[in-house]
Amino acid sequence: GENVEQHPSTLSVQEGDSAVIKCTYSDSASNYFPWYKQELGKGPQLIIDIRSNVGEKKDQRIAVTLNKTAKHFSLHITETQPEDSAVYFCAASSGNNDMRFGAGTRLTVKP
Amino acid sequence: NAGVMQNPRHLVRRRGQEARLRCSPMKGHSHVYWYRQLPEEGLKFMVYLQKENIIDESGMPKERFSAEFPKEGPSILRIQQVVRGDSAAYFCASSPSGTITGELFFGEGSRLTVL
Numbered sequence: 266g267e268n269v270e271q272h273p274s275t276l277s278v279q280e281g282d283s284a285v286i287k288c289t290y291s292d293s294a295s296n297y298f299p300w301y302k303q304e305l306g307k308g309p310q311l312i313i314d315i316r317s318n319v320g321e322k323k324d325q326r327i328a329v330t331l332n333k334t335a336k337h338f339s340l341h342i343t344e345t346q347p348e349d350s351a352v353y354f355c356a357a358s359s360g361n362n363d364m365r366f367g368a369g370t371r372l373t374v375k376p
Numbered sequence: 377n378a379g380v381m382q383n384p385r386h387l388v389r390r391r392g393q394e395a396r397l398r399c400s401p402m403k404g405h406s407h408v409y410w411y412r413q414l415p416e417e418g419l420k421f422m423v424y425l426q427k428e429n430i431i432d433e434s435g436m437p438k439e440r441f442s443a444e445f446p447k448e449g450p451s452i453l454r455i456q457q458v459v460r461g462d463s464a465a466y467f468c469a470s471s472p473s474g475t476i477t478g479e480l481f482f483g484e485g486s487r488l489t490v491l
Contacts, residue, residue, distance in 0.1 A: 266434075271418075299479065308380070308467055308482035309419070354418060362432055364480065366411075368418035 267292040269357050271367025279375050284345050286370045288355035289337045295357040298331060298338045303352045303369075312353075313340070345374045378403065380470050381450075382483035390491050395455040395462070397486040401470030408451045409480065410436075410443060413465040422466075425451060458490045 268291040278284050290298075296317035301309035315322045315329045315338065322329050326345075331338040342349055352371050358364040381400040389395050401408050406427050411419040421435040425445040436443065440458075445451040455462055465487045469480040 297478075301482075306484070308469075308484045310482065311479045314479070362424050363421075364409075365421060366419040 267295060267357055267359065267363055267365040269355060269365050269367045271355050271370060273370060274368065275371045275373070277373045277375065278345055280345060280347060282345055284340075284342045284349070284372055284374075286340045286353055286355070286372070287337060288339070288357075288367050289335075290357040291336065292357065292359055292363075293336065294359040294361075295336075296360060297358045297364075298329070299356050299358075299364075300327075300329060300340050301354045301356065301366075303354065305351075309354055342372075345372075347374050347376050350374045380468055380481050380483035382466075382468050382486050384486060385484065386487050386489070388489045388491065389458050391459055392457050395458050395488055397453040397455075397466050397468075397488070398450040399453070399468030399470075399483060400450040401468075402472075402481050405470035405472050405481070407471045407473065408445050409469045409471075410451075410453050411467045411469065413467060413485070415464075419467065422453070455488070458488070460490045463488055463490045 271288045299314035302312045303309040313327050313329050315331050326343045328341045350373050352369045354369050355367040356364050408425045410422040423436045423443045424432040440456045442454045465485045467485045469482045
């Protein structure tokens with residue numbers, strides 16, 4: 266089955282700096298790669314996703330890149346703000362009801 | 377349009393008791409997934425259900441755990457004879473289709489504490 270690894274486990278940045286979180290996956294059949302944000306005491310919420318036919322996707326301060334050959338994808342947050350502080354999860358799915366999540370990255374943005 | 381509703385939000389049980397966690401998916405969603413999150417860890421897949429059917433239970437322990445999604449009513453995750461290691465947050469997610477190439481909508485979780 267799919268195995269997703271995520272790094273780093275914790276990340277601390279100054280407000281205004283960029284944050285990058287990286288994930289690798291094992292199943293070459295995976296074709297859908299979402300990123301979820303989980304705030305304290307809440308359930309995860311989708312913030313951006315990318316499909317295998319696209320190499321990069323951007324939504325305001327958030328961007329995701331995908332390298333299918335190397336089986337890795339990354340989340341980039343620019344101009345970070347304190348409200349970006351949360352736990353971020355990457356996930357991968359081949360569409361066979363097999364969505365698997367990374368272990369999460371706790372991002373802290375210091376004002 | 378209400379989101380995914382989970383209850384109870386917090387549940388305390390003593391070792392050996394039973395825990396029942398309920399999940400009502402978003403309106404129009406007939407596919408439900410349960411995930412377990414241990415403190416400071418990621419989301420571990422447990423089970424995927426459609427109405428009245430278990431599609432994939434490969435992540436669920438073979439003993440003491442069961443799940444159902446009846447034709448009427450919420451999905452239920454049942455843990456019998458709970459042990460301290462069952463203490464975790466249990467998240468339910470729903471989707472409108474069975475092929476996961478789209479967003480999963482998560483509830484706010486049920487936090488189980490076993491004393």
